[in-house]
Amino acid sequence: MSDKVSSQIDVATIDGDAVTDPWREFRLVERITLELSQSYKYSLGKYSRFFIELENRRFLATRCEACGKVYAPPRPLCPACLQPTAWTELSGEGAVETWSALHFSPASNADARALETPYVLVYVLLDGADTLFPHLLKTPPDQVRRGLRVRVVYSDEPVRHPIHLMYFVPIST
Numbered sequence: 001m002s003d004k005v006s007s008q009i010d011v012a013t014i015d016g017d018a019v020t021d022p023w024r025e026f027r028l029v030e031r032i033t034l035e036l037s038q039s040y041k042y043s044l045g046k047y048s049r050f051f052i053e054l055e056n057r058r059f060l061a062t063r064c065e066a067c068g069k070v071y072a073p074p075r076p077l078c079p080a081c082l083q084p085t086a087w088t089e090l091s092g093e094g095a096v097e098t099w100s101a102l103h104f105s106p107a108s109n110a111d112a113r114a115l116e117t118p119y120v121l122v123y124v125l126l127d128g129a130d131t132l133f134p135h136l137l138k139t140p141p142d143q144v145r146r147g148l149r150v151r152v153v154y155s156d157e158p159v160r161h162p163i164h165l166m167y168f169v170p171i172s173t
């Protein structure tokens, strides 16, 4: 917790019987507003290399050497074979499988609040992958369709979470 604390004087009297109320001497209350913030460390664990390589403008997935399935987003363990996977690089190009246009941004964090509405979330089947990758597609909603070819763009802006080091844009034809 931080030491950032502010106080506002807010005094009220809570009603009570002036004669019989045993707490009559204590009905004047002051309310204060406190602000707490918290910083903590969160490990990205076995997924860390995916995020580290985004800063190097490389898009990594994982591949199961037993069954050959390629996971993007990466999975450290193949759920079918229960075998550890290996890192593999993809081009970062793929096709939209399904999508949503969102007209409200969640208030949950600053990255989300910064989104201009409407914005588009897509599931992309990346070339060489077997699973769908969900993320932001920066394009007007009326330009999105299933099968739209897209590519990863890497951001140079400061971000609050490394997943925002990337987003998708349509590949102009």
Ligand SMILES: [Zn+2]
Residues within 6 Å of the ligand: 064, 065, 066, 067, 068, 069, 078, 079, 080, 081, 082, 083
């Ligand atoms: Zn497998």
